[in-house]
Amino acid sequence: MSSRKKLPRGAVDPRRVFAPGPGPGPGPGRSGPKNGRKTMQLCSQVQRTVEQVILGDLDDDVLRNLCVLSVEPAPDDSRLLVTVGPFAPNVPVDPLKVMEHLGAASGHIRSEVAAAITRRKTPTLIYQVAPPGPPPGSPPSPVSQA
Numbered sequence: 001m002s003s004r005k006k007l008p009r010g011a012v013d014p015r016r017v018f019a020p021g022p023g024p025g026p027g028p029g030r031s032g033p034k035n036g037r038k039t040m041q042l043c044s045q046v047q048r049t050v051e052q053v054i055l056g057d058l059d060d061d062v063l064r065n066l067c068v069l070s071v072e073p074a075p076d077d078s079r080l081l082v083t084v085g086p087f088a089p090n091v092p093v094d095p096l097k098v099m100e101h102l103g104a105a106s107g108h109i110r111s112e113v114a115a116a117i118t119r120r121k122t123p124t125l126i127y128q129v130a131p132p133g134p135p136p137g138s139p140p141s142p143v144s145q146a
Contacts, residue, residue: 038077042123043077045116046116049117050068051067063101065086065093066084066098069130070082078124079124080123083130084128084129098129099127099129
């Protein structure tokens with residue numbers, strides 16, 4: 001005779017729900033929604049912190065002329081993509097020089113992020129430089145018609 005009890009109709013065996021591996025919903029061995037509320041909250045905290053560090057803590061003229069345009073999960077909240085760009089829309093920036101300076105300051109930036117967030121593990125920060133131009137999401141400039 002089997003030691004298993006028969007589950008009522010529509011009930012789910014908890015051993016299957018909490019078993020590691022792929023399955024529905026968050027839990028051990030599963031990832032939650034990519035852009036859930038907590039993930040977006042983390043991105044906002046990281047954006048504020050990185051911007052504060054770039055503008056105030058670092059003595060670097062190259063980075064001081066930048067602003068943080070966005071922070072997004074890449075692919076989840078363990079790695080975050082930080083997009084930086086110039087303050088003024090038509091100011092040219094050298095992406096290689098910016099990436100070099102960000103690389104040199106990345107340890108300090110990450111330690112400040114770790115102090116600002118309440119997580120067991122600090123996410124890895126990946127940087128990209130946005131091309132100069134209007135910020136993303138801004139309305140297009142009016143086109144003159146002759």
